[in-house]
Amino acid sequence: MSKTFSNNYILIGSLRDGNDDAFKFLINTYNHKLNVYAFNLIHDKDLAEDIVQNVFLKIWKKRNNLKTEVSIKNLLYKSVYNEFIDQYRKNKKKTVSLEKKYLEALSSVIEQENEQSLEHLFKMVKKEIENLPPKCKQTFLLSKKEGLTNMEIADYLNVSLKSVEKHITKAFAILREKVGETNAHILFLLVDSKLIKNL
Structure with missing residues (x-):
């Protein structure tokens, strides 16, 4: 089943149909990576976990709006970033610049996926x-x-x-x-x- 869900079109279609197994596959596949990414953005383990959890919940609640032509992977990363921005705006006292956070997060994503430097x-x-x-x-x-x-x-x-x-x-x-x-x-x-x- 997991091999079937690895196909973006099938995965999104299954999510739209309310398939619990598809949602479990989504979480099992991306939960750790997204938590690492979120942590590198916000530098707070609990907040990072909350952000990722909120993203998965929103994906599930709004599953009927998912489009099969959109990469679920890209959507998840972008959703985590948008959640981070919301958190960042709530706490403007943090001194680390957004640019630095971008750089750290980008490095993390590349490192964990063994992509180019x-x-x-x-x-x-x-x-x-x-x-x-x-x-x-x-x-x-x-x-x-x-x-x-x-x-x-x-x-x-x-x-x-x-x-x-x-x-x-x-x-x-x-x-x-x-x-x-x-x-x-x-x-x-x-x-x-x-x-x-x-x-």
Whole structure:
């Protein structure tokens, strides 16, 4: 059964159907990895466990909204990060910067999955950003590096908002294809953070 659930399409379909075995497989497969990831973000074992537990509960409660074309692995990592952000905003007294937490968490994810080194991944993403189509690259960097909103980019480039959204979506699709599906969850952390300013 576990081999069947290892297929993302089947796993999500089974979760949508309320299959308890599929949910158990999800927890058994990702609970430890997500706890390590959450701990490297928040540096509190109990809070990390609470975050991961909340993520699994939300996944189950909202299982009918799951889409088979979306990687459950990427969704879990992103959900843990979003939960962390909520916790972080509740306690602004912490002195460790978000950028440092990003770096530590990224390193942890790569280490535990035996993927490429963080330095290699940075170089790979930088190279692929440089290779993006000109307009796509310009729009993407204005958004992720300069921090402009889509509307601000549209005004700056004198193009439609739809055009901006199209270029950003295209950039993500190209980068995801280049870095590989296994690194996709690391990619969204990288480009959604201020770390991209160092690229």
